[in-house]
Amino acid sequence: MTLLEVKNIEMQYAQRPFMFKRGQEAPVLQGVTFSLQEGECLGIVGQSGSGKSTLGRIILGIERPTKGEVLFQGINLYETTSKHKKIIRRDLQAVFQNSYHSFNPKHTIFEIVEEPLLNFEQFSKTERQHKVRELLDCVELESTIAQKNPSQLSGGQQQRVNIARALALNPKLIVLDEAISSLDMILQKHIIQLLQTLQKDMQLAYIFISHDLQATRYMSDRIVVMEHGQLVEEIGKDEAYKHPASLELYNAILPSHPRERTKKFFR
Amino acid sequence: MSLLRKERANVKRLFSLTILLVIGLLGLFAPVLMPHDPLAVDISKKFLAPSWDYPFGTDHLGRCVFSRMLLAIRYSLGSALVIQIVAILLAILVGAFVALKRGIVDYLFIRICDILLAFPTLVLAFGLLGLLGPSLKNVLIALVFTQFIYYSRLIRGLFIGLNEKDFIQAARISGTSGIKLIIRHYIPNLLPPIVTIVVLDIGKVILEIAGFSFIGLGVQAPIPEWGMMVNEGKQYIRQHPELMLYPGLAIVLVVLLLNHLASSFKKLG
Numbered sequence: 001m002t003l004l005e006v007k008n009i010e011m012q013y014a015q016r017p018f019m020f021k022r023g024q025e026a027p028v029l030q031g032v033t034f035s036l037q038e039g040e041c042l043g044i045v046g047q048s049g050s051g052k053s054t055l056g057r058i059i060l061g062i063e064r065p066t067k068g069e070v071l072f073q074g075i076n077l078y079e080t081t082s083k084h085k086k087i088i089r090r091d092l093q094a095v096f097q098n099s100y101h102s103f104n105p106k107h108t109i110f111e112i113v114e115e116p117l118l119n120f121e122q123f124s125k126t127e128r129q130h131k132v133r134e135l136l137d138c139v140e141l142e143s144t145i146a147q148k149n150p151s152q153l154s155g156g157q158q159q160r161v162n163i164a165r166a167l168a169l170n171p172k173l174i175v176l177d178e179a180i181s182s183l184d185m186i187l188q189k190h191i192i193q194l195l196q197t198l199q200k201d202m203q204l205a206y207i208f209i210s211h212d213l214q215a216t217r218y219m220s221d222r223i224v225v226m227e228h229g230q231l232v233e234e235i236g237k238d239e240a241y242k243h244p245a246s247l248e249l250y251n252a253i254l255p256s257h258p259r260e261r262t263k264k265f266f267r
Numbered sequence: 268m269s270l271l272r273k274e275r276a277n278v279k280r281l282f283s284l285t286i287l288l289v290i291g292l293l294g295l296f297a298p299v300l301m302p303h304d305p306l307a308v309d310i311s312k313k314f315l316a317p318s319w320d321y322p323f324g325t326d327h328l329g330r331c332v333f334s335r336m337l338l339a340i341r342y343s344l345g346s347a348l349v350i351q352i353v354a355i356l357l358a359i360l361v362g363a364f365v366a367l368k369r370g371i372v373d374y375l376f377i378r379i380c381d382i383l384l385a386f387p388t389l390v391l392a393f394g395l396l397g398l399l400g401p402s403l404k405n406v407l408i409a410l411v412f413t414q415f416i417y418y419s420r421l422i423r424g425l426f427i428g429l430n431e432k433d434f435i436q437a438a439r440i441s442g443t444s445g446i447k448l449i450i451r452h453y454i455p456n457l458l459p460p461i462v463t464i465v466v467l468d469i470g471k472v473i474l475e476i477a478g479f480s481f482i483g484l485g486v487q488a489p490i491p492e493w494g495m496m497v498n499e500g501k502q503y504i505r506q507h508p509e510l511m512l513y514p515g516l517a518i519v520l521v522v523l524l525l526n527h528l529a530s531s532f533k534k535l536g
């Protein structure tokens with residue numbers, strides 16, 4: 001079943017809100033259209049500044065696009081009653097690119113992970129404590145971390161707290177914006193495996209935004225490539241990249257052996 | 268920020284806070300502490316020098332200056348405190364509403380604020396007092412109004428500064444919205460600047476109340492208020508300058524302490 005439909009999205013940041021719109025800049029996103037099935041993982045790759053995070057925010061319903069619509073389970077995110085929105089909210093979660101900034105600096109890790117539970121579940125305090133411990137355990141974090149502040153965590157720990165928070169409500173779709181890029185290889189592998197298990201067990205769908213082609217390839221059922229705010233190519237799991245923009249990204253991967261590097265990089 | 272500076276800001280804060288607290292308690296328990304009825308007129312006792320019975324002496328109507336000074340704490344510091352608290356609470360409600368709503372509501376709000384803020388607050392308050400007539404109650408209303416406009420604009424700006432922050436968007440995604448969002452996320456992160464400005468402005472408001480009373484638009488005789496007492500004392504400035512000195516020094520002391528306190532808040536962040 002189709003979970004998400006993104007139709008003809010255009011995004012242009014206005015210099016001035018309301019009334020005084022000045023100088024037109026090139027749109028950040030243009031004619032972006034794709035759809036996502038339940039339980040599917042869609043990879044989005046593209047150069048820095050190509051509009052991936054912006055697209056992510058639009059899909060999440062927190063930034064209204066200039067044109068186009070986003071349908072989640074058939075409901076338009078930007079034209080819906082607040083009651084519907086609350087239901088959608090639960091099923092549509094996110095891991096932000098910048099983990100540290102996505103935490104309220106005044107909160108402890110416990111308060112951060114607990115927040116979605118407070119809003120959607122009728123849990124008692126002990127139930128919440130139990131659930132938070134379970135979630136932290138899921139992303140391989142010690143439960144002693146719960147009383148710390150975000151600034152006392154390493155970048156990788158922050159990212160995992162973010163993932164734990166996104167998992168708290170058993171959503172249907174998680175937008176993962178560079179969600180594992182500051183983890184070491186071993187942890188990356190563990191988290192990817194965890195995400196894939198959840199995907200199977202709970203029919204969870206992902207939008208996996210990354211510049212890491214290998215991780216994306218490993219994670220995704222389908223990959224779309226973005227360039228200057230447009231989708232330029234869509235490939236299946238085992239297909240090769242063809243579009244010049246994709247090849248440029250692909251060729252920029254460092255080969256694992258130094259001997260093979262020289263040719264490509266120092267021509 | 269170095270530890271030493273933080274330590275010094277802490278000491279500073281404790282110092283000003285303690286003295287202000289003592290003054291506040293003196294005002295609170297004034298009825299018990301006052302040696303005489305501050306309103307009781309006895310012409311035969313006018314201009315008495317300080318004594319055990321009358322610690323600060325008596326004024327031109329033979330009233331106990333010490334008792335009047337104590338009761339005046341309520342009218343000066345007390346009303347300023349009330350004005351500030353009411354104004355900031357209203358401002359948080361309105362400022363938060365427009366900041367979260369944006370669009371046309373916000374636009375109109377800004378225009379109205381701009382027009383009102385174009386007048387100096389005192390002029391605005393004068394205008395209001397002209398409409399309402401002079402009395403303590405109306406001074407309170409006028410000052411709450413002017414402070415409220417100024418603060419709601421300020422709060423709106425602070426809130427909008429946070430609107431785009433990732434953690435606010437993350438909180439929205441976690442399902443937090445409306446009042447809960449404001450209480451859980453905006454307020455805790457904006458508390459230091461809000462507290463600083465509110466504390467700092469208590470001094471300003473005390474001066475304004477005193478100013479209004481001094482020119483006869485505020486607290487009406489025979490109720491004691493520092494600005495009003497300065498006004499009464501000014502006729503006898505040559506013979507008995509201390510009558511102006513007591514309330515004048517009290518104003519200076521409290522305003523300085525409040526500035527001190529506010530600056531320590533700013534440093535601690």
Ligand SMILES: Nc1ncnc2c1ncn2[C@@H]1O[C@H](COP(=O)(O)OP(=O)(O)OP(=O)(O)O)[C@@H](O)[C@H]1O
Pocket residue numbers: 013028046047048049050051052053054055097211
């Ligand atoms: N709030 C904003 N206001 C104005 N312009 C913005 C805003 N957010 C993003 N942009 C612009 O949109 C473009 C795309 O940004 P976006 O963050 O979506 O890129 P990205 O593909 O996620 O890049 P990266 O891989 O570095 O994260 C950039 O040119 C950026 O300057």
Ligand SMILES: [Mg+2]
Pocket residue numbers: 052053054097177
């Ligand atoms: Mg990005």
